[in-house]
Amino acid sequence: MNGLRNLTALQLGAAIRRGEVSIPEAVETALEAAGEAGCNAFITFTAEQARKRAEELQKGLKDAAGPLYGVPMAIKDNICTKDVKTSCASKILGDFAPPYDATAALRLEEAGVVSIGKTNMDEFAMGSTTETSFYGPTLNPWNRGHVPGGSSGGSAAAVAGRSCWFAVGSDTGGSIRQPASYCGITGMKPTYGTVSRYGLIAYASSLDQIGPLARDAADCAAVLDAIQGQDPRDGTSLSFEAGGLLASLDGDIRGMKIGIPADCFGDGLNAEVRSAVLGVADVLRARGAEVVNLSLPVMEYVVPTYYIIAAAEASSNLSRFDGVKYGWRAEGYEDLVDLYCKTRTEGFGAEVKRRILLGTFVLSSGYYDAYYRKALQVKGLIKEAFDAACAKCDLLLTPVAPTTAPKLGESLSDPLQMYLSDIYTVSVNLAGLPGLSMPCGFDAAGMPIGAQLIGPALGDRNVLRAAYAFQQDTTWHTAAPAMAGKGGSEL
Amino acid sequence: MTWETVIGLETHVELATRTKIFCSCSTAFGGAPNTHCCPVCTGMPGTLPVVNRKVVEFAAQAGLALNCEITRYNKFDRKNYFYPDLPKAYQISQLYLPIARNGHVPIVTEAGEKEIRIHELHMEEDAGKLVHDPWIDQTRCDYNRCGVPLIEIVTEPDFRTADEVIAYLEKLKSTLEYLGVSDCKMQEGSLRCDVNLSVRPLGSETFGTRTEMKNLNSFKAISRAIKYEARRQIELLEEGKRVIQETRRWDDNKDATFSMRSKENAQDYRYFPEPDIPPLELSEEYLTSLRERQPEMAEARRERYQREYGLPAYDAGQITAQKALVDFFEETVALGAPPKEAANWMLGDMMRRLKDEEMEPKDMKLTPANLAALIRMIAQGRINRNTASRVFRAVFPDNADVETYVREHGLEQVNDAGAVEAAVAKVLEANPQTVSEYRAGKQKVLGFLVGQVMKQLKGKADPKAVNAALRAALQ
Numbered sequence: 019m020n021g022l023r024n025l026t027a028l029q030l031g032a033a034i035r036r037g038e039v040s041i042p043e044a045v046e047t048a049l050e051a052a053g054e055a056g057c058n059a060f061i062t063f064t065a066e067q068a069r070k071r072a073e074e075l076q077k078g079l080k081d082a083a084g085p086l087y088g089v090p091m092a093i094k095d096n097i098c099t100k101d102v103k104t105s106c107a108s109k110i111l112g113d114f115a116p117p118y119d120a121t122a123a124l125r126l127e128e129a130g131v132v133s134i135g136k137t138n139m140d141e142f143a144m145g146s147t148t149e150t151s152f153y154g155p156t157l158n159p160w161n162r163g164h165v166p167g168g169s170s171g172g173s174a175a176a177v178a179g180r181s182c183w184f185a186v187g188s189d190t191g192g193s194i195r196q197p198a199s200y201c202g203i204t205g206m207k208p209t210y211g212t213v214s215r216y217g218l219i220a221y222a223s224s225l226d227q228i229g230p231l232a233r234d235a236a237d238c239a240a241v242l243d244a245i246q247g248q249d250p251r252d253g254t255s256l257s258f259e260a261g262g263l264l265a266s267l268d269g270d271i272r273g274m275k276i277g278i279p280a281d282c283f284g285d286g287l288n289a290e291v292r293s294a295v296l297g298v299a300d301v302l303r304a305r306g307a308e309v310v311n312l313s314l315p316v317m318e319y320v321v322p323t324y325y326i327i328a329a330a331e332a333s334s335n336l337s338r339f340d341g342v343k344y345g346w347r348a349e350g351y352e353d354l355v356d357l358y359c360k361t362r363t364e365g366f367g368a369e370v371k372r373r374i375l376l377g378t379f380v381l382s383s384g385y386y387d388a389y390y391r392k393a394l395q396v397k398g399l400i401k402e403a404f405d406a407a408c409a410k411c412d413l414l415l416t417p418v419a420p421t422t423a424p425k426l427g428e429s430l431s432d433p434l435q436m437y438l439s440d441i442y443t444v445s446v447n448l449a450g451l452p453g454l455s456m457p458c459g460f461d462a463a464g465m466p467i468g469a470q471l472i473g474p475a476l477g478d479r480n481v482l483r484a485a486y487a488f489q490q491d492t493t494w495h496t497a498a499p500a501m502a503g504k505g506g507s508e509l
Numbered sequence: 510m511t512w513e514t515v516i517g518l519e520t521h522v523e524l525a526t527r528t529k530i531f532c533s534c535s536t537a538f539g540g541a542p543n544t545h546c547c548p549v550c551t552g553m554p555g556t557l558p559v560v561n562r563k564v565v566e567f568a569a570q571a572g573l574a575l576n577c578e579i580t581r582y583n584k585f586d587r588k589n590y591f592y593p594d595l596p597k598a599y600q601i602s603q604l605y606l607p608i609a610r611n612g613h614v615p616i617v618t619e620a621g622e623k624e625i626r627i628h629e630l631h632m633e634e635d636a637g638k639l640v641h642d643p644w645i646d647q648t649r650c651d652y653n654r655c656g657v658p659l660i661e662i663v664t665e666p667d668f669r670t671a672d673e674v675i676a677y678l679e680k681l682k683s684t685l686e687y688l689g690v691s692d693c694k695m696q697e698g699s700l701r702c703d704v705n706l707s708v709r710p711l712g713s714e715t716f717g718t719r720t721e722m723k724n725l726n727s728f729k730a731i732s733r734a735i736k737y738e739a740r741r742q743i744e745l746l747e748e749g750k751r752v753i754q755e756t757r758r759w760d761d762n763k764d765a766t767f768s769m770r771s772k773e774n775a776q777d778y779r780y781f782p783e784p785d786i787p788p789l790e791l792s793e794e795y796l797t798s799l800r801e802r803q804p805e806m807a808e809a810r811r812e813r814y815q816r817e818y819g820l821p822a823y824d825a826g827q828i829t830a831q832k833a834l835v836d837f838f839e840e841t842v843a844l845g846a847p848p849k850e851a852a853n854w855m856l857g858d859m860m861r862r863l864k865d866e867e868m869e870p871k872d873m874k875l876t877p878a879n880l881a882a883l884i885r886m887i888a889q890g891r892i893n894r895n896t897a898s899r900v901f902r903a904v905f906p907d908n909a910d911v912e913t914y915v916r917e918h919g920l921e922q923v924n925d926a927g928a929v930e931a932a933v934a935k936v937l938e939a940n941p942q943t944v945s946e947y948r949a950g951k952q953k954v955l956g957f958l959v960g961q962v963m964k965q966l967k968g969k970a971d972p973k974a975v976n977a978a979l980r981a982a983l984q
Contacts, residue, residue, distance in 0.1 A: 215557060253786050334599050342650070
């Protein structure tokens with residue numbers, strides 16, 4: 019069923035509603051493809067639940083079913099799913115299966131989707147390569163010698179490898195957009211506060227946001243229509259008019275002003291990436307958008323600011339994993355402090371420990387003012403700079419990452435270099451804005467390149483409208499890696 | 510040398526909201542372990558706190574009643590430390606922007622009137638409880654108390670004696686009870702007090718090194734701990750030693766404080782703004798509406814009781830000192846009991862019973878309706894005062910119905926003149942010697958005879974009627 023696997027989520031949904039494809043058939047196709055892909059994109063498969071649900075959904079199928087009804091998808095393993103193992107790709111959570119669903123997972127269930135499993139990720143979403151997972155790295159479907167990006171690398175690889183029609187991930191500093199870029203798919207971090215964080219195991223609470231990784235902008239819009247909206251269980255969720263994103267996609271971007279910040283196209287940016295991203299501006303201009311140059315003079319501060327704030331919050335958020343209440347507990351401890359030390363020493367991986375130490379340090383008495391308080395002040399300045407830039411245009415166009423997907427093992431040896439590669443994505447989280455990554459070309463080695471569109475707060479609709487318009491005139495998003503869609507394991 | 514004791518208090522008060530501060534679990538005291546909790550208050554991964562607006566309202570009301578400035582732009586902060594009773598490993602509290610600051614509370618002691626300054630009042634969540642089971646040598650966690658809302662009220666170091674501390678705590682307790690924001694039960698831990706104490710030579714401007722005392726579970730314990738700790742510090746200084754800044758635990762059985770941890774081992778709580786809770790803004794209209802809803806407090810009520818009911822100042826003061834007594838009194842009066850009668854019964858028989866049983870007024874079962882019925886029966890001449898006291902003692906523990914009790918025990922007053930005369934005749938016949946003595950002019954033996962007649966009538970007669978009948982018979 020190559021044809022089936024290459025459909026978008028919306029196309030599959032339509033085929034299901036027309037009775038051309040049954041939901042059990044779609045689920046079997048996904049499970050089979052995911053099993054064959056060999057990218058280690060999943061930590062847990064929920065095949066039995068998925069088959070059972072597919073039967074039930076098929077029975078309940080009505081003409082008025084929603085656009086994603088019956089569509090198989092996957093959920094990042096830091097999003098709580100009731101009675102299904104949710105590990106954050108960490109040893110310390112063991113076989114933890116929460117007794118509750120994340121709000122986003124519940125809303126997707128209400129939309130009628132079928133989850134086939136939980137996807138691999140960097141441990142606690144800390145990493146840019148999905149190599150810090152306790153369950154081993156995920157491989158990039160375009161070339162298994164390369165990383166898929168991270169931290170939502172499992173979600174990105176599952177979608178790019180045509181193992182499921184879309185996935186949800188989380189994005190704290192680029193964790194949806196960067197793997198989407200490395201894997202040649204479309205991913206979006208919506209405005210902070212528009213998708214409930216209830217049930218998302220926190221990395222950095224003030225920056226975390228759940229969003230879709232999908233084949234194209236229209237699929238992303240459909241998923242956001244399902245999961246966005248205020249949630250009484252999340253005090254930081256915003257009161258706003260949710261929904262209607264999919265319906266707003268009409269391809270008409272005449273008069274839309276696209277800003278190109280020169281500060282995002284300077285040193286350190288790979289030439290092939292640079293030219294592919296600037297090529298997006300030409301396509302949008304040809305569709306009637308106006309392209310303007312502007313400056314964003316805060317880029318040199320975004321990476322340090324992000325790593326101070328994210329690490330500080332993480333050091334506190336991850337303190338609850340102590341071996342006392344749930345998850346994994348070290349053996350052979352002598353007393354309470356020893357239980358804490360052994361469990362956390364053995365249960366967390368190196369990158370997580372590095373960030374906990376950094377975060378603990380910047381919050382310590384005597385250092386708080388110099389680091390954390392200052393970082394909060396700079397965060398305010400970054401937000402102001404983005405607000406000012408957004409006042410001059412409707413959207414910003416930037417790269418997602420300075421390069422295409424690095425080779426496995428390349429990044430972890432130099433964490434500082436890995437942190438610096440987050441420069442184009444972290445600013446969007448610090449400013450709380452919506453950002454979307456979409457395929458815009460390939461490098462000479464055949465690895466996908468992504469472009470980022472950034473909107474003002476609550477400007478998610480325009481971001482999707484522009485991406486949709488771009489995808490009307492381009493085919494980068496329809497390209498599939500060679501291994502995918504063939505059902506074989508020739509790679 | 511004459512020494513001066515300097516004391517500051519940190520008081521934690523559990524708020525009487527129905528649900529917890531960040532989730533909808535019950536705040537009820539007790540319950541089987543881990544039955545009043547949910548994924549939110551046990552800090553399960555991915556869960557988020559959502560502020561209970563009632564907690565903010567109660568805290569703001571308390572702040573207003575303690576004459577504080579209310580912070581319009583409120584934030585919560587995280588206080589990070591590892592302990593098994595704290596399942597998130599951080600407590601959500603307020604460090605940088607507490608809800609109320611710069612208040613003051615007037616107190617009265619035998620030494621006179623004084624004002625205690627309030628440094629701040631902030632909101633926070635309570636932690637769980639660790640229960641050690643010595644039988645199996647294991648410690649178990651009970652998270653029922655996790656997330657019960659607290660306010661912490663911090664005073665300036667304005668106290669100089671234990672009396673002042675107790676007067677302040679009584680006042681604080683009464684104020685919070687009047688507001689209805691806490692039940693202030695020390696024995697259940699809903700009011701907990703840490704005492705910061707230092708000593709210095711009288712007249713000195715600088716403070717000495719202070720210690721903080723914990724585990725003070727009653728006003729009595731606080732008073733004794735203050736006296737003990739002041740003496741301990743003075744003795745150290747007089748011996749030329751120094752006081753170590755540390756936390757000390759009061760041991761009520763040993764009547765002494767013991768070192769828990771010194772400042773060198775003090776934790777770094779790494780406070781930072783709680784990112785899961787957006788700032789809370791309190792509007793002027795909101796605060797105005799809270800001010801308008803503040804109930805009539807103790808002083809105003811005391812004056813009103815004197816004015817409207819004619820209660821003596823002392824009695825009015827006794828009743829208004831505790832909100833539970835005020836509620837009981839007002840309900841008894843509303844049920845038709847004369848206010849003075851109600852006050853007399855409450856401050857006499859009732860307080861005696863409470864003292865004997867070591868009970869708080871709010872814990873007793875006796876209802877205002879039952880006391881009002883008792884008072885009514887006396888007024889109707891159906892029981893005499895002595896009998897009424899007996900009845901009161903009998904019904905007090907379980908609030909047995911007064912009418913039923915009197916009927917079942919046959920205690921209604923004997924108003925039958927014939928029965929009284931018959932009893933008188935019987936007594937006179939049995940005591941010829943005493944009768945002669947009386948007739949010889951020894952008037953005081955009449956009391957003995959009255960007693961004998963009452964005994965015959967099982968105490969149910971009106972003593973005045975017996976007296977009159979005896980005198981008539983002896984003429």
